[in-house]
Amino acid sequence: MVLYIFGGNLMLEGMRRHASWIILVIAAIFILSMAIGGISSIFVKNPYKHLGVIAKRNISFDEYREMLRNAYANYAQQNPDTEIDDKVSQQLNDQTWNQLVQQILFDKEIKKRHIKITDEEVIEKLKNPSEDITGLADLQTDGKFDYEKYEQLLLDNPNFAAYMEGRIRSSLPYEKLYADVKAEVVVTEEEVKEQYIKDNDKADANIIFFDPNKIKEVEITDEDLQAWYDENKEEYKKGPARKYKYVNIKLEASEADKAVVKTKIDSLYKLVIEGENFEDMARQYSQDSSAPKGGDLGYFGEGRMVSEFNDAAFALKVGEISAPVQTQYGWHIIKCTGKKNDENGNPQIKASHILLKFEPSEETKQNIAVLADDLYMKAKKEGLQNAGEALAYTVNETKEFYQDAKYISGIGRDNGEVAFAFQKKVGSLLEPIKQDNGGYIVAEVSYKVGDHYLPFDEVKKRIESKVKTKKKVEAVIAQAEEFLAANKDADLFKEAEAAGWKIVEAKDIVLEKVISGLRKDELLNEKILALQAGENTGLVKGDNGAYYASVIDRKTPDMEVFENTKDELLKTLQEKEENAHLNDWFTELKENANIIDNRDLFF
Template identity: 30%
Template sequence: MRSLAPWFIITVGGLFVLFMVLSDSRVLDFTRTQSQNVGSVDGEDISYQDYSNTVERLRKQQEQAGQQITEEQMDYFRDQVWDMMVTQKLLDKKIKEYGIIVTDDEVREAIMGPNPPADIRQQFTDSTGYFNRQAFETAMRDPRNKDILITIEERERQRLTQQKLQNILFASVTVSENEAYENFIKQNIKMKAQYIAIDPNTIPDSEIKVSNEDLKKYYDEHADEFKIENQRKIKYVIFNRLPSQGDTLLVKKNLESIAAKLKVDTTSFKTYVQMYSEQPYKKDTVSITTLAPEAREVLSKANKGEIVGPVSTWEGMVIYKLIDKVSSKNEMVRASHILVRSSGNDAEDKKKIDEIYNELMKGANFEAVARAKSQDGSAPQGGDLGWFGKGQMVKPFEDACFSGKIGVIQKPIKTQFGYHIIKVTGRSNQNFVVEKIVNKVTISATTADKIYQDAADFAYIAKENGFESEAKLLKYNVIEAPPFNEEAAAIAGVGINKALVKWAFDNGVGDISDVFRVPSGYVVAMVSEIIKAGVKPFDEVKESIRSNVIRTKKLDKALEIAKKIKSQIGDNGDPQAALSIWPSAKIDTTNEFTTNGSIAKLGREFAFSEVALKADLNKWTNPVKGSNNAYIIKVTYRTKYDPQLFAFQKEGIKKELINNKRNIYLGQWVEQLKKEAKIVDNRYLFFR
C-alpha cells in the first residue's frame, strides 16, 4: 500500500484538477444541458438541437435577405422562433386530429399542373412573360435536381396541408351583403358640417357636486372596469449586461494605437476607416449640438487636419480627423437655468423666483443653487441644458437665450412652465467637417460571464439566507414590479420574458427564482404578492372614480347647455346666439370627413359622424353627447349613395372584409390553442 500511495495520490490529484478545469470551463454544465430539451408542447419535446438548428437556419435566411440579426436582437429573435415552433406543434396536432391528409397526386398536381408555384414558374419565364413549359418539365424530371425537387414537394405538401386546415376553420366565416354596404358607406359617403361644441372642461368644478352615492353608483354600473384577474407581484434584482471598464479600456487602447499610427503614416484616413471602422467611410458636416460633450470639446480646440481622439460618444469610441471648421447659418447657444415650476399660485411662484434671484445677485454659485432649488430634470447638472438652436425651446425662453450675454445671470422670465432664471454659457455658429473611425464598446464574453455568475451566486445565497437581506448586504437595488397577469408577455421594468411570468405563477410568496435572461441583462426574482381574481374594493378605487364621475357630470351639464342653445336657435338660427347662453361655446366648421375616420380638430367622434350621416341637410340637429364634447351639428354637404359604384366595389369590399375576418379568427384560434395547451419553456436554462 505504501508503494502504491504516490500513484494513488497522483491519480486522485489529477482527477481533482481535471474536475476543477471542467467545472471552471462549464463543460460539465454544457454536456448536462445538451442532452435535455428546451421545452415541450402538450408533452411533445422540443430538443435543444432542433431548436438551435431552427434558430440558426432562420437567422441565415434573414441574413440572405439582407437583414442582419445583431447580438442585441438575438433574444427577441429566439422568442419569435420559439413561438413559431410552438404554433407549428399545435397546428400539427390539430391537423392529425382533423384527419387532414395530402396525397402524392395532390402534391404532383400543385407542382406540375397548369399553375406551378409562382417562384418556380418565374425561373422559366422570359422578359416577355412567356412561360417555357417544356424547359420546366425537363428540369423537374432531371435526376440531378432530385434534392431540389424533394424540398419543393415538402414545401407544397405543407402549404396544401395548411390550406386544408384553413378551409375547415374558415367554413363559418362569411360576409353579408349588409356588412359590405355599411363598409361602403363608411368609406365613400363624405360630409362637411358646421357645429357648436360645449367643452365640459369649461364648466367650473365648483358647479359639480359629487356625493358618495354618485361614486358608488358609478362603481356598481361599471363593475367590469374594476375586475382583476389572478395577478402576481415580484421583487427583483437586475444585473445589467453592460461593458466593463476593462472592455472600454481595451477598445480605447486599440484606437489609441491606431491614432498614433495615423499621425505618422502617410496612408489616407479613408484607408484606415475601411480597415478599422465599424461604420463605412463618409465625410460629415456636424453641428456642435449633435456632438457628444467630449468630442465637442476636443474638436473646438483642434486645428484643421488634426487627428483627435479616441473620445467616448453615443456611437462608441471615435477617432476624428478634423477636415475644416465652417460657419453655419444657424446660431446655437448653450444655457443653464433655474426653474420654479408653475403651481397655479402666480404670486407665490414669483416670490420664490425673486428670492432665488436675489440670492444669486449676492454672489451665490449658480450651479449649486440650481442643483438645490431648480424644479426640473437639469437640476443634477447644475441647470445645464446643453447646446440648442432656434425652434427647440418655447419662444420667451428662446428669445432670452439668444439675446443674452454670455455669463450674465438674467432677471426672471415667465413661460408656460413657470419662472426661469437664465445664464447663457456659450454661443457658436460653427460646424465641423470630419472623417471618423468608430468602434462600438461591446460587452466581452468574460464580462458577460462574470455578470451571469454574480446573478447566479446571488440566487444561490438568497435562497439560503433570504432575498432582501442578502441584497441589502451586497448593496443590490431591490425593485418591486407592478402587478401582472398570466397572459402578460412582459413585466414592467423587467421586459419580455414569458418564462419568468410563468415561473411567478407556478410559485408561492417568498419563492426565489434561478437566473432569468431579460433584454437588459439578468434577473433574480422573488414572488412578493399573490393577488386573487375578483373585483377591486370600492374604497380602493373610490378616488380614481371621482375624476370619471366629475367628467361624466360635466358632460351631462354640457349636454344641458347644448339643449338650451338648440331651443334658442331652432333648426336654422344664427350659431352666434350660442355665445349669449355659454360664452365658452366653440363655433367652427369641419373639413371633409367620413364615418370611418377622424374629424379634424375633433378626433374620432363616432357619435358626431353617425348623427351627421343621417341628419337633414342645413338644419341644426338635436344635441349630441360625444366622447369629448356636447355638439349641435348642421350638415352643409354630404355625397349621395351611388348604387352603381357600390355594385362595382362590392366584391372587392367583401374580399377585404373576409380576409380581415379570417386573419382575426385565425389569430384568436391559435391564441386559444396556446391557452389550452401545456407549454413548458426551459430555454432560460440554456441561453445566457
C-alpha cells in the first residue's frame, strides 16, 4: 500500500518540518483582518489585569483580545457582505468566550484523565479522512472520493500533509475525551427491552374528561394561601440573588424631529392638492408597507384604525383627500377611494394613505448617548434613585435574578450584567448599556441576598393560582363522583356528552406520552394500560382533573420483532443515552468550575 511508503513516523517528521507554513498563512489572514472597519474600537486596552477566570486560570485581556480578533477575521472572511453591527459583535463575543470556557475545561479533563496521542493513532486517522476532506472536488473521480488521489496529495504536497497532521493532533484528544465520557454509559439488553415494551404497549380508549376549568368560582381565603406556602415552602427556597435599579432612556423622535416630518408632509400635501398623482406619491414617499400598492389599505370598518386616523378617514367623501393627520405613528395624508356596507350593514371605507414616520435623527441618537452619560455621572455621585428623580426619569427595579440567569427583567438578555451584580457591592453602577432599539439603560446593583426563601407576599399571586387549581380539581372530582353514581345503568359517554363533559377518542396511548387533547397525567396512562379491551378504569383522580376511560383496543409488544431488531435498538438507545450523559457531564463540569466573566468591563 502507498501508506507504507510513508514510513509511518518518518512521514510525520516530514510533516512537522512544514508545519510553520500553516501558522504563517493563518497569521497573515488575521493580520489582514485587522483592517475590518468599525470594530477597532473594541480592541483598546483596559486597565484591569484580568478579563476573567476559568477553572483557576486567569484570562488576560491581551489573550482574549487576540481570540476575539481571530473570530472577527473569520466572520468577515465568511460573510464579506455582512456588516458587523452591535448584535453580531455580541454574538461573536459570546461564542468566543463559550469556546474558551469549553476548551479550558476540556483541556483540564484531558490532563486529569491522562489522555495521550500516539503517532500510530495519527497515522490511523490519516488513513480514514473525514467527510469534509473526502468531499473536496480535487479528490473526486466520477463524483466519488478517490483514495489514491488523497494518498498522492499527502505525498506530493507537504503543506497539505502538515495541515492534516496538525488538525488530527488538535482534535484527537477531544475525540478521545468524548469517547471516554460516553464509555461511562452502558445500556443493557434488559433496558432496551424495557424501553421497547413501554413504546409498544398501546391502547385505544374513549375518555371522559371532567375538566376543572368548568368550575367557575371557588372560595379562597388568605388562610388557604398561607397554609399552602407553609406546606410547600421548600418550593420557594432560592440561592443567592441580586436586583438592579435601572432607568430606561428610550430612543424616540424629538420635537425637532417631528417638526421636520411636519414640514415634509405639508410639502407633500401641497403637491397632491395641486394635482400630483396620489398613488405615485405614496409609492415614492410613503414609509408604510402599503407604499408599493400606492398606499392602498383596502376596505376597513370603524374602529379598525387608531382614532385620529379613523375619524379623519370616515369624514371624507369618495375622492376627497384629508389634510395631514397626526397619529402615534407619524403624519398621514388620507384619500378616500370607496365606501360600502358589509354584510351586516355596517359602513366600510376604502382608503389609501401616505405615511411619514416619526423617526429619531442622527443628532437625536447622539444626544441620547449624552443623556445616558449625564445620568451615569450624576448617579456615581448621588446614587441612581436620587439622580434619576432629579432628572425626571422613572427609576424601576428588576425582579430577583440568580447566578445562572440568562435574562434580567427590565434589562434584557444577559451580557455580563449578572456576573457584575454578583461580583460588585450594592450601589455599584454599570456603564450605560446600549439597547438594540438604540436606547440606553443605566443600572445600579440595588439588592444582595444569600440563600433565602421568597417572601409570601412576593409569591402570593402564584400560590393563589395553585390553590385555585387544587380547589377546582377537588370540586370537579366531587361532581364526577356524583355523575357516575347517578348514571350507573346509563350510557356514560352519551350522558357525559349531554352534560357538557369533554369526550376524547384516544389512539395508541403509551405510558410516557401525553394523551392528545388532554394535559399530562401519568396516572391515567397507567390505569388504561393496566386493562384489557372492554374494561374501564372507574374514576381516575388525577392532578389535572378527573377521568373515566373505557378501553376499546389493546396492542401488546411483539417480542419476536424485538428479537429481530434488538441490536439496532440497543445501538440507538446507547447513542441517545451517551449524548444525554455527555451534555449532563459538561453542564456539571461548568457548574463545578470557578468561572468569572468580566468581559463587560472591557468591551
